[in-house]
Amino acid sequence: MGILTDAQTLVTYVDNLKAAGASIAVTNTTKDLPASAGIFCDQYEEWQPGIEYKYKQPIRYQGMAYQVQQKHVSQAHQPPDSEGMLAIYTPYPAPDRNMVYPYTYGMRVEIGMKELDPNGKTYTAIQGMAAQLNPPSELPAIFKEEAQ
Template sequence: MNIIKRTIDNSYVIEKNGMPYHVPNEGEFTAEWAEINAYAEERPDEVTLEEPYVPTEEEIAEAEKAQAKREADALIAAKSRANMVQTMSFTSAEFSLLAKAELFPVWTAGETYPQGRRIQHEGIVYEVVSADGVTAQEHQPPSAEGMLAVYRPLSVDPETGTEPDGTQDNPYIFIYGMDVEKDSYYSYNGKLYKAETDMPACVWPPDTEGLWQWTEVTEMA
């Protein structure tokens, strides 16, 4: 019997039915491996040791270069993607999608964020609007009351599972403090409203009594 013992993992390769047959020392092969191992120890002259391949210095250098290139490409791609999500314009629905993919850094107490930095908190994307930036405080998350001068919500509530576009058939979900766009539609407390003007950092819910900036829609188009 011609036996090859692979020193890299202590398995054997024998000929079976005219084909190479690999027998590792694990699982269902354990008993068979023990038989071959006993045979090999009795007849060492029939055993060929297969030493693990040792690459040349040139091959090692090429492998290291290739690995470095892969890591560099991944780093550049990650940096480019991070820069794009921080600077490009997106719709409210697109911000929701990007938040779901976790492409924005998660708001973390103790971190310092400059003006313009986009972060996500509880599935909603916010932008730091404070000219001096902000050092995040545990008791003052972006969703807290009175934080609109610091954080501005850019996306919609992720719990809805929809991607609204502000049309009458697919309205935005109104979020306290969001930038409201003229002629867009918003749902709030089970009702539909149309914005009659732009309202940056809007703190007036659509059902605010006597507010001309909102019109309740009672008839569908």
């Protein structure tokens, strides 16, 4: 009986942490989000065309967190994940349960982040990047391959 109560308490605690983290991200108006901000994705407003988005506003699109980099009115033919939109939206993927992030074109990287390369191998960031344009396996000055 205590296990179920403890489990529910833990789930509630994590939900409260996620809501608090998202709340802080939403009130941020001048700084880039931390690379881990994708974990709060389900707390952000869903992207829609025809909306005026503010500078540094976090949003969600198809299960991915993004941060708006320029104040603008969104256009249906230019969603956050479309080609050429990195100047407008920075992607923030969410990590898996082991805190490994999927490689996402344009994502922000911080030292110590673990990232899953399309080749299936895991890499650890030894340098940070504002916008990662290549998979970690192609960036040996930024990432170190994890031992298998």
